Amino acid sequence: SQQGEEDPQALSIQEGENATMNCSYKTSINNLQWYRQNSGRGLVHLILIRSNEREKHSGRLRVTLDTSKKSSSLLITASRAADTASYFCATSNTGNQFYFGTGTSLTVIP
């Protein structure tokens, strides 16, 4: 069973707009990570937020974590065509396993 579920499944926006995608998970976590996957490629790490953190920034990325609601959001500001990709959240707990969500497919229209 998967830990994370992303919402929406697909998102299409104009270049310059902000993109927000959400992740919900089921059990307690140590940290939550967001990854990007371009079509036909492997996943690339974007940002990690620990369970005791509420918000984190990296360039145009902003991640929030609400452990009481078991949810996280990824905001990409001022989107670019190059941001077109699938985005996955991944959670880990005290075990050795990593659980990935089903992903959000983002299309940024030039």
Add this chain to the structure above:
Amino acid sequence: NAGVTQTPKFQVLKTGQSMTLQCAQDMNHNSMYWYRQDPGMGLRLIYYSASEGTTDKGEVPNGYNVSRLNKREFSLRLESAAPSQTSVYFCASSEARSNEVQFFGPGTRLTVL
């Protein structure tokens, strides 16, 4: 630094055939992982190796075996391929356990007829 490399990139098998997917990393990472990615399912962990000499089952280990040959290399073997194993397979590595950032290879696209 090549990062994480996987071979082959593509493979077509007939039902019942066997094959080994190879993975190597040059980042001196302790932990390595094998995932499969199916449409609408995200990534699911098949097996992982927390350190050289150890391997453990993940979420979907049935039909697979693994070998942690040394610190650099982690192979995945399909002894008798089935159509249900048609998928894209990703190898990943991390410095320590799964709480750390994972680095992914480019993937192997496997089709079982």
